[in-house]
Amino acid sequence: MEKLPAFHNEPYTDFSAPANRRAMEEALAQVRAQFGREYDLRIGGERLKTGDMLRSVNPSNPQEIVGVHHRATTELARRAVESAYAYFPEWSATPEEERVRLLLRAGSILRRRKLEFDAWLVLEAGKTWPEADADVSEAIDFCEYYSREMQRLSGPQQPTVQLPGERGELRYLPLGAGVIIPPWNFPLAILVGMSVASLVAGNTAIVKPSSETPTIAAKFGEVLLEAGFPEKSFSVLTGSGAAVGDVLVEHPKTRFVAFTGSRDVGLRINELAARTQPGQIWIKRVIAEMGGKDAIVVDADCDLDKAVEGVAVSAFGYSGQKCSACSRAIVDAKVYDAFLEKLQARVSRITVGDAAKAENYMGPVISGGAQRTILQYIETGKQEGRLLPVNVAAPAEGYFVAPTVIADVDSKARIFQEEIFGPVLAVTKARDFDHAMKLANDSQYGLTGAIFSNVPEHIDRARRQFFVGNLYVNRKCTGAMVGAHPFGGFNMSGTDSKGGGSDYMLLFLQAKSIAERVA
Numbered sequence: 001m002e003k004l005p006a007f008h009n010e011p012y013t014d015f016s017a018p019a020n021r022r023a024m025e026e027a028l029a030q031v032r033a034q035f036g037r038e039y040d041l042r043i044g045g046e047r048l049k050t051g052d053m054l055r056s057v058n059p060s061n062p063q064e065i066v067g068v069h070h071r072a073t074t075e076l077a078r079r080a081v082e083s084a085y086a087y088f089p090e091w092s093a094t095p096e097e098e099r100v101r102l103l104l105r106a107g108s109i110l111r112r113r114k115l116e117f118d119a120w121l122v123l124e125a126g127k128t129w130p131e132a133d134a135d136v137s138e139a140i141d142f143c144e145y146y147s148r149e150m151q152r153l154s155g156p157q158q159p160t161v162q163l164p165g166e167r168g169e170l171r172y173l174p175l176g177a178g179v180i181i182p183p184w185n186f187p188l189a190i191l192v193g194m195s196v197a198s199l200v201a202g203n204t205a206i207v208k209p210s211s212e213t214p215t216i217a218a219k220f221g222e223v224l225l226e227a228g229f230p231e232k233s234f235s236v237l238t239g240s241g242a243a244v245g246d247v248l249v250e251h252p253k254t255r256f257v258a259f260t261g262s263r264d265v266g267l268r269i270n271e272l273a274a275r276t277q278p279g280q281i282w283i284k285r286v287i288a289e290m291g292g293k294d295a296i297v298v299d300a301d302c303d304l305d306k307a308v309e310g311v312a313v314s315a316f317g318y319s320g321q322k323c324s325a326c327s328r329a330i331v332d333a334k335v336y337d338a339f340l341e342k343l344q345a346r347v348s349r350i351t352v353g354d355a356a357k358a359e360n361y362m363g364p365v366i367s368g369g370a371q372r373t374i375l376q377y378i379e380t381g382k383q384e385g386r387l388l389p390v391n392v393a394a395p396a397e398g399y400f401v402a403p404t405v406i407a408d409v410d411s412k413a414r415i416f417q418e419e420i421f422g423p424v425l426a427v428t429k430a431r432d433f434d435h436a437m438k439l440a441n442d443s444q445y446g447l448t449g450a451i452f453s454n455v456p457e458h459i460d461r462a463r464r465q466f467f468v469g470n471l472y473v474n475r476k477c478t479g480a481m482v483g484a485h486p487f488g489g490f491n492m493s494g495t496d497s498k499g500g501g502s503d504y505m506l507l508f509l510q511a512k513s514i515a516e517r518v519a
């Protein structure tokens with residue numbers, strides 16, 4: 001296979017063009033026409049029904065059932081691992097270039113069906129049109145980027161020192177059967193990224209989607225099959241994480257777990273995977289990307305309008321349900337009042353409503369449970385700080401929460417320390433830049449962060465001292481692009497796996513060194 005051309009990010013759909021708007025409306029209608037369809041479990045080559053049904057709903061209108069899915073049992077979870085383990089020798093022996101070809105084909109299918117996938121994300125995950133389109137674009141990027149990475153990592157690597165009388169080389173091999181556990185908030189991009197990195201490396205995969213977004217996962221399963229991935233190379237195992245998760249993670253034939261989700265579940269997986277099971281002959285590898293409590297520092301000398309805009313879109317895009325979302329604004333005392341005034345005006349212009357309606361900037365949150373948790377945090381926040389009146393109405397039906405800003409928040413406050421995962425922003429006053437840096441790092445997490453400043457010395461200090469995996473300067477802290485911003489965090493934000501970067505594929509491979517005596 002010839003070397004692939006340089007990687008480029010997939011362009012976003014321009015929804016201001018009337019033709020694209022019409023096409024998106026049509027895609028939404030076509031997807032709605034499939035509402036309520038039943039989806040089988042797919043384990044290796046088998047399609048199975050358990051009769052224990054999981055119904056996913058449209059969070060903008062929970063009366064609407066998006067998909068009806070058979071839930072896996074623990075017995076089927078075991079079977080999925082056995083099946084992935086049994087097929088691994090065959091799949092891992094497939095030439096790398098064949099696997100790359102299949103992955104490029106999967107990317108092309110996603111590109112062809114982009115608006116359809118956008119529509120599934122709007123209707124099952126409550127993403128607005130642009131947020132859905134960014135998610136699908138990122139999924140395509142992962143297919144393209146990891147294809148190139150696998151091409152780069154095929155064959156002998158990094159010239160080793162050649163000793164006299166010896167020919168030496170190093171090659172990468174796949175690991176085995178892996179369990180892929182994505183969250184619902186990037187229901188396509190993250191699921192695709194972790195799954196295709198596993199598969200293109202030559203691993204078999206059991207994909208356990210989030211119970212909130214199983215239809216999107218089932219649809220992506222169809223894409224992999226259409227692209228030509230063998231039926232037995234992957235399973236889509238819908239089911240409750242709590243019920244089947246432990247079985248998948250603990251199984252002695254599981255070689256690795258790639259997880260993205262909350263801190264508590266990630267830590268549990270890490271612990272369970274570390275316990276050696278009878279018959280297990282390896283140390284399981286765990287990739288765990290977890291939560292965030294991301295801060296934007298607003299310096300006294302900065303472009304305040306840009307800072308306000310950066311904070312508002314980072315805090316309220318996708319209703320604050322991004323691991324990278326800004327949930328703490330740390331503002332220098334000299335510009336604190338002016339910042340709040342401008343932020344109040346900016347947030348007051350946000351519109352909240354049905355994600356399928358293009359005019360809404362914010363859609364719903366994912367579920368009734370999430371809505372309740374977020375509203376409780378808002379009540380806590382009102383005790384811990386001062387609620388900034390923004391007067392944005394949220395519809396009563398559906399899982400909506402209005403954008404919420406709590407000012408004057410102390411760093412000990414729960415809403416300063418705990419991940420809320422909703423449209424709630426805590427604003428804290430810093431005495432000076434030193435204090436701002438201390439506040440920014442006063443967190444168990446370390447995922448993304450941003451600084452708005454015109455002071456080169458402060459920017460330089462943030463580069464060195466702001467302890468986050470993804471730092472942004474004079475821009476928002478969300479919207480990492482594959483290839484440009486390899487993604488992953490420090491401390492309780494996870495294993496810093498750097499998805500979409502050139503370190504990532506190595507997590508799905510192991511290196512073998514070979515030395516041959518030639519004289």
Ligand code: NAD
Binds near residue numbers: 186242
């Ligand atoms: P979650 O931890 O509740 O669930 C994540 C996945 O784990 C789901 O598929 C779920 O079914 C599964 N699961 C639940 N219990 C399990 C168990 N005992 N064993 C195995 N699997 C289990 O997280 P979520 O609500 O889906 O996603 C939101 C969280 O994800 C937030 O904390 C967010 O910050 C984080 N996140 C992090 C990143 C990142 O790159 N760091 C990206 C996106 C989301």
